[in-house]
Amino acid sequence: MNQLPGLLDTEAIRKDFPILDRTVHDGQKVVYLDNAATSQKPRQVLDALNAYYERHNANVHRGVHVLAEEATALYEGARDKVAAFVNAPSRDEVVFTKNASESLNLVANMLGFADEPYRVDRDTEIVITEMEHHSNIVPWQLLAQRTGAKLKWFGLTDDGRLDLSDLDEVITEKTKVVSFVLVSNILGTHNPVEAIVRRAQEVGALVVVDASQAAPHMPLDVQALQADFVAFTGHKMAGPTGIGVLWGRKGLLDDLPPFLGGGEMIETVSMHSSTYAPAPHKFEAGTPPIAQAVGLGAAVDYLAGIGMAQIEAHEHAITGYALGRLQEVPDLKIIGPTTAEERGAAISFTLGDIHPHDVGQVLDEQGIAVRVGHHCARPVCLRYGIPATTRASFYLYSTPGEVDALVDGLEYVRNFFG
Amino acid sequence: MNQLPGLLDTEAIRKDFPILDRTVHDGQKVVYLDNAATSQKPRQVLDALNAYYERHNANVHRGVHVLAEEATALYEGARDKVAAFVNAPSRDEVVFTKNASESLNLVANMLGFADEPYRVDRDTEIVITEMEHHSNIVPWQLLAQRTGAKLKWFGLTDDGRLDLSDLDEVITEKTKVVSFVLVSNILGTHNPVEAIVRRAQEVGALVVVDASQAAPHMPLDVQALQADFVAFTGHKMAGPTGIGVLWGRKGLLDDLPPFLGGGEMIETVSMHSSTYAPAPHKFEAGTPPIAQAVGLGAAVDYLAGIGMAQIEAHEHAITGYALGRLQEVPDLKIIGPTTAEERGAAISFTLGDIHPHDVGQVLDEQGIAVRVGHHCARPVCLRYGIPATTRASFYLYSTPGEVDALVDGLEYVRNFFG
Amino acid sequence: MYQDVILDHYKHPHGRGLRAGDAEVHHVNPTCGDEITLRVKLAGQTVEDVSYEGQGCSISQASASVLNELLVGKELPEAQRIQEQFLELMQSRGRIERDEDLAAMEEVLEDAVAFAGVSKYPARVKCALLSWMAWKDATAQALKEAAA
């Protein structure tokens, strides 16, 4: 079982994550399988945060003292690191936000306030999918309400994939923007980017990719994606909370209007009018999440040090193993693709009639942390006619032994409520 | 000189701040006088961050496992602490944002999208002042541009105070919102809240107070202020970067529409429509700055432990002492009130013809960190006909000895360029 | 938290199924999808029946069953007192722990004291309260209609 091909040396890796030694409920070591909600943080990231606060903390930009210069160099250095991590053509294309949700709202708001040819208004359409996270649904619903634009979406197939059979009817000449998730946080589905991008480009629509569940788990190359905007979030990729990223094409970031106004994002201000700094600063109003950017920089260093292809292979192996073992559990039904192909490491399932809340709670009593509910993707639950799912999700430190613990735990749950 | 009345025991306090032992430029201990830009963080806050990440990290809300429950309790516990710190009538009135700028943009956007009676539109007026930070100017300029509302402001007197002589002409029946800074980050001026609030209430305008430079330095009581919204930022009050606060009256938060859409802020989502969670969650889209809120909770515990009235007294003493000593320096001109009455601990000045950049740089060579420039309040520089100022700003760990070092440093600067 | 009493009620619910009533309500817990449809039948000041259908976790299901067992046949003021006491227990965040306090509560709440442990889990408190809130709501409606 430890013979799965592609596994990382998790024994070494786990030593980097202090929380994995945590015990719960009278001495049981925590089995953390809630990585799609948030990942744990390695010592290296905590060290970077502490070093920042203990030695270099100052407000960034425009300072002429040593601390301000150091803090600025660290903050902007983190931008370089993130740019390299996603293969951005330019560091100026990396905007720091507070989370992926802000990144997505930023795009939606820019497009609502933009001039032609970007402007979303009552004569235009917005396209999303039925498997989006609420953070990639609600901003577009709000934009549609505020502008009168029409919101359309791709449905799902019974086996948890995007139904693109009506691609040409959903994305039309009226479509201004298509926003979709690269890897679903509830179904695990890895979506076919190319087909959607090709059609969007045909009609001249902008493409936004929600890579929140991709950036932590696989090599992400914004140029290869051919999207216009890519959003992701630090806390799911070994980084701190409070930091997100919006990558956007330089030309677009230059053309589009600002979203939040304030310090840092201006060029010059008078009471009568203001001009704005060039991107990325135009989109970073106020004191940015400085320490958090530095922490995210340390996180991408850490991940890149292990290798994103290696992490992907590890999770692929664990996911395949978990899908197999879970399907041995009687009454367990996987919601989403049942094999590891074109799939990420989040696995949702139902267990007979036992409500996910009960599944999660009884697993927790055994030290196993999973998430239950609609996972901020309620339309998926509606689509499959279920109130909620239990979701186990893996990361670079997850082991086959933890999969076994989960399966044993589920057996116990069945007996408990049987 | 150490006999100044009201001084705190800075020797003990400074031990809590690791960075204050930092040396720069070959062994000079840093004299950190850039506290209005950002404050340093005590060990207690860093410990809270580390404990969070090493023992409790999980995504908040809706989790049924131990870590998620602990993280939620810590996050929501931080809300309780902040609510108590500003004497909020209800914890549900405390919204966590990423910084004060987001807090202010949040209000501006809510009012732009609100229904009557709150709606800002082309027939209405917005009032600010000429001493606002860009973060309290640009959001209102953007709102004015987008809605057609008229932006008006109070000017300044020659001695750096608000000119309220035209109070009744500036705030009129058309005024929907009045937003002003409690303590100016460039002039140090502490503004008279009551007069403005009384007039605003007379005409039924909402009052927004930018307390970014007040919350860190003095007791802040949102009920006594009688404002409708109060914004402040964590990093200036011994807390982490990446966290801000918007306090708002419950009834208003209930009535006003959401700003950012996404996970956490919803009640229920379908592809066709969504309903929103009650405040404060309605305004907290996506994974919040969890660790940063926890850190801010530790910061307000730390500050409250020392006592906000005591901190205010300490800074009052230091500011009085600094104003006196600075005025001994030939050619030094204070921009802002020249005595410590109704005044915070940020002191801007010019030094003859020597450009502030040069002043700051040569001070830095002596280990003294001040800020130079327009301090994100460029209209103030325009008002007083100066390109920039040098600003020294103090906090609870600042000492009379540091004031002396600054004065000596300025003498050196004069000789250097003399 | 899964006391035997709770599991028993979950596996063998009392009075489940919809029967005739004076008022019907439908309550949903949006965060977890728990749902209940509940009807109240009053006979003067007496709770003659509480019938319900729903889906949800063991806690919400068992709680509806306990409610049925406890409230049916009670006079309204007494039933309301029980409802309030249950609410108090659930909002206690596990702070009611001493045996004598629980024993005192048990006199009013009977089987429902088994939910004391649930009060420690903020995420689950709403599950336990779902049917009780629905009952309160339905009863208010029934009374209003009776008065009209």
Add this chain to the structure above:
Amino acid sequence: MYQDVILDHYKHPHGRGLRAGDAEVHHVNPTCGDEITLRVKLAGQTVEDVSYEGQGCSISQASASVLNELLVGKELPEAQRIQEQFLELMQSRGRIERDEDLAAMEEVLEDAVAFAGVSKYPARVKCALLSWMAWKDATAQALKEAAA
């Protein structure tokens, strides 16, 4: 960073004041308020005069003075080479430190190598470049007008 050469130029600026020119530009560094008005006068391919007025820090003032000293009288291609080399030095982030590298640069840049230290301070690089960017801009305008 405050080499004597820089302080000298700051205290005793060369060629300061506005005189007749073929083109005039006004450049501002919005982050610190440094401003310069600069005129270029060409005589065929020769930089006949660079005159300027401005306010700003010692670095921006000294840099304008050095520019005047260095470029006036030069043939245009040579002046442009100097401008480019100065730009390169300022963007070097303090990485040009070896004495022989600086010596090589000094052949072209003369007094202007004294700004090498400034390149370590990102906040100040723009100050040093202000007048040089203005000169480049003004020269381009002057050439365009001459051609028109």
